[in-house]
Amino acid sequence: MSSPSSPQVADPRPLSPVAERIVAYSAVLVASFFGLVSYGSLEHGARADARGDALRYLEMSGDTFAAVESPFAFRLLTPWLVQQLSGVSGVAPDTVWLVLTFVASTAAIVVVYEFLRRPLGISAGVSTWSVLLLTVTYSYTSYNYGNFWLVDPLANLFMALALFFAFQRRLLPFVLVVLVGMVNKETILLVAPLFPLLQWARSGSLRDRSVVVSGVATAVIGGCYLVFRAWAHARIGDTETWAGQGVVDIARAALSSRPRREHLAVFVVFQFLWPVFAYGLYRRFRHGGVRDGLLIAGLYLFTCCLLGRVQATDTDRVFVMMAPLVIAVAATVFDDLRGEQQRLWLWILGGVYAALNFSWLTGELATVANFAVLALVVLMLHPPSCSCAITGGASPVGLMAAPGDGRRRPDLLGHTRSPARTVTAPVDERPVPV
Secondary structure, three states, X not given: OXXXXXXXXXXXXXXXXXXXXXXXXXXHHHHHHHHHHHHXXXXXXXXXXXXXXXXXXXXXXXXXOOOOXXXXXXXXXXXXXXXXXXXXXXXXXXXXXXXXXXXXXXXXHHHHHHHHHOOOOOOHHHHHHHHHHHHOOHHHHHHHHHOOOOOHHHHHHHHHHHHHHHHHOOHHHHHHHHHHHHHHOHHHHHHOOHHHHHHHHHHOOOOOHHHHHHHHHHHXXXXXXXXXXXXXXXXHOOOOEOOEOOHHXXXXXXXXOOOOOHHHHHHHHHOOHHHHHHHHHHHHHHHHHHHOHHHHHHHHHHHHHHHHHHHOOOHHHHHHHHHHHHHHHHHHHHOOEOOHHHHHHHHHHHHHHHHHHOOOOOHHHHHHHHHHHHHHHHHHHOOOOOOOOOOOOOOOOOOEOOOOOOOOEEOOOOOEEOXXXXXXXXXXXXXXXX
């Protein structure tokens, strides 16, 4: 018999959308600042540490149309911005490079947060936790801070914006982002066909007006890039490729660059998030079929990265283009978890992910950590029927929020959200807003 004076535990008061964003943006800013300080080269003479592609972009920041190797010579936007901002402000070019890298990287992470919250409807707590994982992902942030004379940070921002607008069904902003982004790095063109693919997934017909309009827009984007290349070539002149004059020469050099290390090179980009991503895609297929938007986007961009690897030696920098989608699909999996113990375990997972990306765990210890985390994720998603240490013996239903159990469960920020529900959305036949 319970005591009449037993205190009732009230649900935490939910944060307002503005407060949620203040918390998330502040966390991203703080984490990004520590990443910059930890990996950025802030001393005079840091340019001597530039390596690889950065050497070409450094030359281009002094002469936008410098005749460096292709395709680097056609990635004009970031070097041009550095040249202009340095000239207008009087700030040293290296300082402008570093600031632009930090601003673009942080802005990209903020866009991914909005991508999770708005089109995907992920809870504020899991969205914040997920983008903090992105903040410590080495190939997405830390590598760029350590070698900050690259076009990649701005390319990551354009990729995040393109995915956001594609899932928001906003064709005109999507087209503008791709058109501007292709002047920075041609890889943004890979997402151009994604818009009509997503429209087909929603409508189920290739003759739907939204599919036709977005398909035409994709063709226009391709034509604009050909015009841009012709114009840039006229300004730059003939240039050699970095590994010969033909596609076959480049492929041969790229595919022989990491013998017996390719599997590991791909895995370390996202560590244990890769299996979670694969499981998340499987769940999307089980619940939404082959026309699920995230499933289509994830498989399409992964295929593009596989093909792109044939022409690029840096495996990690190729597959890191998947970052917004890997984080998004993983977030849909973790968003089903609720409760105090669940929040604690998720933050522990985040700590292990940070330790792996900061190289605090290396070699065999890193392998053990990845397998241990995957085992923990399996237990969190599919707990045994008996009470165990992970569940704290509190509930035989395990860590998943039970749909329809009538209770509100706190998310990672500590405020409550209604239990997850399975919603079957009707096909939206409205024209694409532009």
